[in-house]
Amino acid sequence: MRSADDADLTARARIRDTAIRRWGTDGFGASVRGIAADAGVSPALLLHHWGSKDGLRQACDEYVLDRFARETDRMTAQELATASAWAILDRDPEFAPLAAYVRRAVTDERSAGRFWTALVDDTRRWLQQATAAGRVLPTRDEETRAELLVVLSLGAQLLAHHLAPPGTPADRLLAAVSERVTGPALELFTHGLFTDDRLLQAYLDHRPGEEPRP
Amino acid sequence: MRSADDADLTARARIRDTAIRRWGTDGFGASVRGIAADAGVSPALLLHHWGSKDGLRQACDEYVLDRFARETDRMTAQELATASAWAILDRDPEFAPLAAYVRRAVTDERSAGRFWTALVDDTRRWLQQATAAGRVLPTRDEETRAELLVVLSLGAQLLAHHLAPPGTPADRLLAAVSERVTGPALELFTHGLFTDDRLLQAYLDHRPGEEPRP
DNA sequence: CCGGAGGCTGAACACCCGTTTAGCATCCTG
DNA sequence: CAGGATGCTAAACGGGTGTTCAGCCTCCGG
Numbered sequence: 001m002r003s004a005d006d007a008d009l010t011a012r013a014r015i016r017d018t019a020i021r022r023w024g025t026d027g028f029g030a031s032v033r034g035i036a037a038d039a040g041v042s043p044a045l046l047l048h049h050w051g052s053k054d055g056l057r058q059a060c061d062e063y064v065l066d067r068f069a070r071e072t073d074r075m076t077a078q079e080l081a082t083a084s085a086w087a088i089l090d091r092d093p094e095f096a097p098l099a100a101y102v103r104r105a106v107t108d109e110r111s112a113g114r115f116w117t118a119l120v121d122d123t124r125r126w127l128q129q130a131t132a133a134g135r136v137l138p139t140r141d142e143e144t145r146a147e148l149l150v151v152l153s154l155g156a157q158l159l160a161h162h163l164a165p166p167g168t169p170a171d172r173l174l175a176a177v178s179e180r181v182t183g184p185a186l187e188l189f190t191h192g193l194f195t196d197d198r199l200l201q202a203y204l205d206h207r208p209g210e211e212p213r214p
Numbered sequence: 215m216r217s218a219d220d221a222d223l224t225a226r227a228r229i230r231d232t233a234i235r236r237w238g239t240d241g242f243g244a245s246v247r248g249i250a251a252d253a254g255v256s257p258a259l260l261l262h263h264w265g266s267k268d269g270l271r272q273a274c275d276e277y278v279l280d281r282f283a284r285e286t287d288r289m290t291a292q293e294l295a296t297a298s299a300w301a302i303l304d305r306d307p308e309f310a311p312l313a314a315y316v317r318r319a320v321t322d323e324r325s326a327g328r329f330w331t332a333l334v335d336d337t338r339r340w341l342q343q344a345t346a347a348g349r350v351l352p353t354r355d356e357e358t359r360a361e362l363l364v365v366l367s368l369g370a371q372l373l374a375h376h377l378a379p380p381g382t383p384a385d386r387l388l389a390a391v392s393e394r395v396t397g398p399a400l401e402l403f404t405h406g407l408f409t410d411d412r413l414l415q416a417y418l419d420h421r422p423g424e425e426p427r428p
Numbered sequence: 429c430c431g432g433a434g435g436c437t438g439a440a441c442a443c444c445c446g447t448t449t450a451g452c453a454t455c456c457t458g
Numbered sequence: 459c460a461g462g463a464t465g466c467t468a469a470a471c472g473g474g475t476g477t478t479c480a481g482c483c484t485c486c487g488g
Contacts, residue, residue, distance in 0.1 A: 011435080029243065032476065042437050047477065049435090107321075109375065116376040137409055144398045147377060148366075155369020156362075158321065162330040163361060184358045186414040193403040195351055200400040225465075246446065256467045261447065263465090 012049055015039045017097075019046075020060050024100030028057065028108060061105060064098050065114060071095075072122065084126035086119060087153070090174065103157055119150050156181055226263055229253045231311075233260075234274050238314030242271065242322060275319060278312050279328060285309075286336065298340035300333060301367070304388065317371055333364045370395055 018039040022030045032053050036043040050056040072085035079088065089095045106115040124146035130136040139145045156163060156177055164176040194200075232253040236244045246267050250257040264270040286299035293302065303309045320329040338360035344350040353359045370377060370391055378390040408414075 031474075033474085043476090044438080044478085045436055048437095053476065106376075107372065113376060116373070135409055136407055137405055139398065139401060141398050141401075144394055145402070148370075148395060148398050148402065151369040151373055151377070152362075152366050155365040155372065158369065158372065159330070159365055161323065162320075162327060163365070180358055181362060183417065184353065184355050184362050186417050187353060187355075188359070188362065188402070189407040190411045190414045191351055192406040193350055195349055197404045200404045203397065203400050245444080247444085258447085258449095258468080259466055262467095267446065 011039070011041060011045065015041060015046055015049070016056070016060060016063060019056055020064060020101045021097045023057070023060070024097050024104055027104055032056075060101065061112075061114070064101050064105075065118065067098060068102075068118065080126065080129070084123050086122050090157075096171075096174075103154070106154065107158065116150075119154065120146050123149050152185075225253070225255055225259065229255060229260055229263070230270070230274060230277060233270055234278065234315045235311045237271075237274070238311050238318055241318055246270075274315065275326075275328070278315050278319070279332065281312060282316075282332065294340065294343070298337050300336050304371075310385075310388075313371075317368070320368065321372065330364075333368065334360050337363050366399075 015035065019035045022035050022038060026034075032046055033043045036046055046056060047053075050059055068086070068089065071089060075085050075088070090099055102115050102119075105111050106119070120143075124142060127136055127146055127149070128142065131138055131142075157174060160173045160177045163180060164173050165180070168176045229249065233249045236249050236252060240248075246260055247257045250260055260270060261267075264273055282300070282303065285303060289299050289302070304313055316329050316333075319325055320333070334357075338356060341350055341360055341363070342356065345352055345356075371388060374387045374391045377394060378387050379394070382390045
């Protein structure tokens with residue numbers, strides 16, 4: 001969690017970090033009073049700095065988005081050979097609270113969609129590069145294929161408490177899920193699911209002149 | 215929504231239906247007072263019948279689960295040739311409120327997992343039958359493959375507001391999502407994603423003696 | 429040394445929540 | 459016809475919520 005510069009230890013930064021952690025684990029229903037208590041601070045201070053609960057939330061959005069953007073920019077092509085930037089960060093325990101926050105934000109109905117587009121952009125970039133390198137098949141619709149993969153990985157995280165073996169401790173949840181799921185996922189990604197292309201052909205015949213996106 | 219027998223029009227049933235609809239659209243945070251107002255009834259009546267908000271919720275769980283179970287049992291092998299039972303019900307507008315409730319329930323942290331297992335069982339059955347019929351490839355781990363497919367379809371529904379074109383009306387959301395997604399999904403299901411099996415082989419070599427499930 | 433600005437707090441406000449209680453009609457049963 | 463169960467409600471209770479406000483310290487510049 002902790003940022004690079006230690007001068008960031010102001011109460012303001014501490015509250016922001018606490019809010020991210022709290023909202024990430026308990027959802028945005030978690031109260032201002034609860035966050036303030038966790039940060040060892042008066043509830044009023046939080047309103048003093050950001051005006052309202054929603055103001056703090058927007059500041060957290062901004063911070064998390066910025067943090068991830070800076071981190072993904074730092075990654076070399078070498079690192080990105082096997083997995084997308086977000087997939088790599090997902091495995092980093094230091095980023096677990098941030099990732100949990102992203103999961104909450106992207107599911108929230110009144111989310112502005114910036115987290116979603118960030119995720120999709122990231123995997124689309126990775127897919128395009130992997131396609132160019134000949135590791136991934138070309139597709140009729142790169143955008144939607146990227147979104148589909150985001151749905152799969154994000155969905156697995158959102159449903160982690162069902163996917164992981166019962167009794168898995170909370171901090172091991174995501175690791176347990178990926179452990180269970182990568183095998184069948186790789187199977188699906190290399191061989192597909194169907195034995196022939198009849199359903200796909202039927203679909204393509206049914207809507208012949210379809211374009212990738214309007 | 216309306217059940218088969220019209221004698222079910224008691225206030226009790228009306229409240230239950232209203233609660234399912236309300237919680238399905240707004241989440242379980244929706245208040246007892248709001249549900250009572252929608253049903254044209256005093257908030258106290260609701261507590262009178264079910265003891266507590268949580269009691270009503272359990273009754274709704276039971277009702278929805280039972281309704282889907284009865285409906286899937288009615289389906290013939292003919293109908294189940296192309297899609298699983300839940301996938302068929304998902305397209306039925308009459309079941310939209312029920313399906314929305316299921317989506318809320320399965321995401322809720324303190325869900326007992328009955329909705330999840332119902333979904334997984336349904337698609338596992340379908341996959342097994344399709345595999346036996348030679349339409350779907352065999353797999354090393356039927357259980358997890360079924361869960362993976364549930365993650366994909368459920369995830370697409372949970373993230374529908376991002377997947378659907380902007381400005382899609384709420385009642386068209388799911389249809390718009392499936393319209394956008396089926397093409398790339400069929401592509402993935404018939405051809406896979408990777409050009410070769412190097413990643414899969416590397417994975418299988420890395421953990422050679424792995425069993426499907428402990 | 430003085431004074432103002434900024435970080436910070438305790439107490440209160442208005443509102444919404446789930447729930448309780450007492451009591452009202454109504455209807456079925458003995 | 460009496461009487462008790464049943465369906466239902468109005469009003470209130472206690473507690474949690476986001477937010478406001480007056481005022482406290484502390485530190486820094488003139």
